[in-house]
Amino acid sequence: xxxxxxxxxxxxxNLGYSYNGSIDNGVSGHSMGFTGDATxxxxxxxxxxxxxxxxxxxxxxxxxxxxxxxxxxxxxxxTVNLFSGSRFPGSISYGRGQNTSSEFGIPASEIGLAQxxxxxxxxxxxxxxxxxxxxxxxxxxASEENSSIFGTQAQSSQxxxxxxxxxxYKIDGFLINGGYTHRHVNANLAEIINGSPLPIxxxxxxxxxxxxxxxxxxxxxxxxxxxxxxxxxYDYRDSYSASNAGASDALNFTATVRPAAKLSxxxxxxxxxxxxxxxxxxxxxxxxxxxxVNLDSFKNTLVGVDAYYQLFTNLSxxxxxxxxxxxxxxxxxxxxxxxxxxxxxxNKRFLGSLSFSVSLxxxxxxxxxQVLGGVGNVNFDRKxxxxxxxxxxxxxxxxxTIVLVYTTSSxxxxxxxxxxxxxxxxxxxxxxxxxxxxxxxxxxTSGSHRWSGAFLWKNYNLNGFYSMSDGAAAFxxxxxxxxxxxxxxxxxxxxxxxxxxxxxxxxxxxxxxxxRLTFSLGYADSRGSxxxxxxSTVTGTQLYNVMMQYRLRKIFLxxxxxxxxxxxxxxGTAPIAVTTYFIGFSRWFNFF
Numbered sequence: 001x002x003x004x005x006x007x008x009x010x011x012x013x014n015l016g017y018s019y020n021g022s023i024d025n026g027v028s029g030h031s032m033g034f035t036g037d038a039t040x041x042x043x044x045x046x047x048x049x050x051x052x053x054x055x056x057x058x059x060x061x062x063x064x065x066x067x068x069x070x071x072x073x074x075x076x077x078x079t080v081n082l083f084s085g086s087r088f089p090g091s092i093s094y095g096r097g098q099n100t101s102s103e104f105g106i107p108a109s110e111i112g113l114a115q116x117x118x119x120x121x122x123x124x125x126x127x128x129x130x131x132x133x134x135x136x137x138x139x140x141x142a143s144e145e146n147s148s149i150f151g152t153q154a155q156s157s158q159x160x161x162x163x164x165x166x167x168x169y170k171i172d173g174f175l176i177n178g179g180y181t182h183r184h185v186n187a188n189l190a191e192i193i194n195g196s197p198l199p200i201x202x203x204x205x206x207x208x209x210x211x212x213x214x215x216x217x218x219x220x221x222x223x224x225x226x227x228x229x230x231x232x233x234y235d236y237r238d239s240y241s242a243s244n245a246g247a248s249d250a251l252n253f254t255a256t257v258r259p260a261a262k263l264s265x266x267x268x269x270x271x272x273x274x275x276x277x278x279x280x281x282x283x284x285x286x287x288x289x290x291x292x293v294n295l296d297s298f299k300n301t302l303v304g305v306d307a308y309y310q311l312f313t314n315l316s317x318x319x320x321x322x323x324x325x326x327x328x329x330x331x332x333x334x335x336x337x338x339x340x341x342x343x344x345x346x347n348k349r350f351l352g353s354l355s356f357s358v359s360l361x362x363x364x365x366x367x368x369x370q371v372l373g374g375v376g377n378v379n380f381d382r383k384x385x386x387x388x389x390x391x392x393x394x395x396x397x398x399x400x401t402i403v404l405v406y407t408t409s410s411x412x413x414x415x416x417x418x419x420x421x422x423x424x425x426x427x428x429x430x431x432x433x434x435x436x437x438x439x440x441x442x443x444x445t446s447g448s449h450r451w452s453g454a455f456l457w458k459n460y461n462l463n464g465f466y467s468m469s470d471g472a473a474a475f476x477x478x479x480x481x482x483x484x485x486x487x488x489x490x491x492x493x494x495x496x497x498x499x500x501x502x503x504x505x506x507x508x509x510x511x512x513x514x515x516r517l518t519f520s521l522g523y524a525d526s527r528g529s530x531x532x533x534x535x536s537t538v539t540g541t542q543l544y545n546v547m548m549q550y551r552l553r554k555i556f557l558x559x560x561x562x563x564x565x566x567x568x569x570x571x572g573t574a575p576i577a578v579t580t581y582f583i584g585f586s587r588w589f590n591f592f
Contacts, residue, residue, distance in 0.1 A: 001592035006045045008578070011591040013038030014358030018059065018558065018584020020072060025576055031072075034257055035059025035584065048085030070150075071116050073100040090126035098433040104149055105265055107446070110467045110504040111526040112479055113541055114564055117147030117155075134169035149312040151566045151576035154190030161185075178211040221257035226250075248274035260311040269303040299327040301481075317342050355379045391415040410436030429453040446471025460511030470501040480530075502528035502539075519548045538577065540567045559583045 001009045022029045039059035044050040056076040071164075075097035082090045097119045104113040121143035125363040128136040141162045148155045166179040189200040207230070214224040233245035246515040249272070256266040304322025311317060318341045325334040356378040380391040397409040414432035421427055435447040447470055454463035473480035480500055506524030513519065522545040532536045542565040560582050567575035 007042065008044075009040070009042040009592060011038060011040045012589060013591075014556075014586045014588050016059070016556075016558065016584050016586025018582045020582045021580070023577075023579040025578075030286070033059075033503070035586065046085075048083075050080070050082055051084070052078065052080040069100045070114060070564060070578060071099045074098050075100065075119075087129045087131075088127065090124070092125075093121075094124045095121045102147065103479070104147075106500065106502045106526075106528060107448075107469055107471060107473055107480055110450075110465055110506060111524045111541060113149050113539060113545070113568065114543070114566055115147045115149040117145065119146075120144045134167045137164075139164045139165045148190075149566075149568060150564060150578060151568045152190065156188060156190045158185065158187040158189075174215050176211075176213045179209070181208045181293040182206070183208075183213055201233065201237040204232070206230055206232040217255065217257055219257040219259050221255065223255040224253070226252045244273065248272065264308045266306045267304070268306070269301075271299075271301050273299050301325045315342065386419055389416070410434065424454045424456075424458045427454070458511075459513075460509075462509050464505075464507035466503075466505045468503050470499075472497050472499055474498070498530050500528060500530045502526060506543075516552070517550050519546075519547065521546050537569060538567070538571050538573070540565075542566070552589045556586045556588075557584075558586060 001011075004008070015038075016034065018032070018035050020031050021284060029443070035058060037059075038055065040054040040056075042052055055078070056074075058074040075095070077093070077095040079091060079093040082092075099116060099118065101114065101116050103111075104115045106112045121141070123139065123141045125137070125139040126369045127138075139162075140159070144157075144159045146155060146157045161182075161184045163589070164179070165181075166177070168175070168177040170176070172520045177575065184205040185202070185205075187202045188198070189202075196228075209229045210227065212224065212226040214222060215222050228250045229247065231245075231247040235243040246434040251269075251271045253269045253441055254266060255268075256264065258264050302322060302324045306320040308316060308318050320339045321336070322339075323334070323336045325332065327333075352561065356376070375394075375396045375558060377394045378392065380389070382389055391414065393411070393413045395409075412432070412434035414430065416428065416430040418426065418428040430452050431450070433447065433449040436445065448468065450465065450467040452463070452465040454461060456462075474497060480498060504524065504526040507519060508522040510520035511518075522543070524541070524543045526539075526541040528539045530539075544561070544563040546559075546561040548559045560580075562578075562580050565575050566578075567573050
């Protein structure tokens with residue numbers, strides 16, 4: 001639709017009417033009303049000058065996530081793009097959701113805990129792209145979130161404010177970029193999954209400055225230099241309280257040349273004056289803090305040289321020498337490390353099915369051998385009597401040296417079989433798993449196992465799964481987050497890590513009947529427990545989900561049924577039962 005000379009609009013979507021019912025712990029409720037969603041697009045003068053998109057929705061959304069039909073949500077998202085074809089393009093976006101369903105995640109688990117709440121976010125982004133001048137990107141993001149897990153009364157909330165500036169420039173062969181980021185996060189997390197009535201209250205803010213420069217070198221080489229500074233402060237209150245402020249500076253330099261076709265040589269130098277620089281931002285900003293014991297007293301310097309040489313097509317060798325010095329709590333540590341490795345990749349196919357690669361390395365210092373590590377990978381892929389069989393196994397082990405040496409290792413595997421049983425009929429099954437941990441940190445390993453299978457016949461499918469997972473994780477508003485690889489658990493504040501275990505089983509039957517009736521029947525059951533640090537909490541989630549839709553031209557008859565039974569608390573806690581159902585019709589419209 002066009003209004004005047006400059007405005008152009010387009011609107012389409014679904015409009016419906018439905019009957020809704022619910023039974024919440026024996027208390028029933030009924031209602032009728034409109035449902036729908038729409039996409040409203042438009043432009044002014046020229047789409048490159050101004051264009052916008054607005055997408056509102058209202059009613060039960062079965063397709064948005066696993067627990068989508070539990071709540072009668074509503075919301076809207078919108079974006080305005082300005083001057084897209086100019087040297088100063090920008091955009092503004094806004095989103096709001098009310099009473100939406102979501103999932104409180106459990107690492108490596110198929111199904112977490114059902115939760116519901118409200119969200120709101122606002123973002124603005126602008127660019128300057130004038131030829132001959134440094135580019136500039138400026139963005140600001142503000143978001144708020146409130147949520148509550150079904151079966152609990154406690155609520156969690158978080159608000160996030162982030163300002164970011166980024167600039168790049170090319171001059172005399174140098175590529176230079178710099179940036180600044182300010183972030184402030186306030187969170188009030190209901191610590192319901194560990195049995196504690198005390199919420200976690202955090203207030204984190206940080207300022208990050210960065211600058212990088214790179215330039216080409218002779219002999220197909222390059223050099224780069226980087227500087228990063230982060231200043232921070234945080235407050236953390238739980239059964240353990242902490243507050244701290246400080247700054248972290250880091251410098252790094254790398255130069256690489258290739259004097260011969262098969263030889264590559266590089267030198268490097270790194271310096272950091274705070275242990276904070278070794279902890280990922282995602283950990284600090286998620287409501288979990290690191291230990292506050294004299295972080296700023298840590299200094300680390302590392303300089304060294306690496307050389308790689310390709311002896312043969314499948315064989316490469318690597319050697320390095322590096323000197324590392326560390327200062328921590330008034331003590332100095334230093335070592336000169338000599339290392340080497342050989343990597344042999346044999347990609348020959350034995351009987352058309354097997355390939356593998358292996359790499360070994362050894363590190364030594366003045367005190368003798370330090371560690372023997374390696375990386376291995378084995379693949380199997382072959383068709384036997386109509387069965388497509390594939391498998392993979394990988395293993396790695398290495399050493400991290402942050403003040404105290406600890407060893408990390410991990411291995412994983414996956415196997416799949418697939419077979420065509422007849423015309424448009426297939427069967428497949430799979431099994432996979434992983435295990436990783438800190439060798440010197442007893443009880444903080446993590447692992448997962450997953451079995452799955454599926455049967456497909458014409459327009460119908462039946463699938464199922466069973467999974468197990470356990471390990472150490474940090475508590476965040478969106479669920480448990482695994483401890484990042486390379487970060488020692490001893491750096492976290494006391495009680496801020498949770499040891500978890502979970503098991504889940506489920507299946508789904510779905511398909512299209514008579515080309516008009518689409519249906520889906522699902523079931524999932526999850527059981528878990530957490531310990532933080534000594535209190536045991538058990539969780540349980542049982543979900544039944546049924547959806548059917550019958551299409552008649554542009555009209556759809558929609559029906560749905562969801563039953564959730566969920567418990568969170570100490571052993572013996574009574575579960576909450578929520579049942580929702582609806583039936584109605586909707587029609588697709590292209591209004592204009």
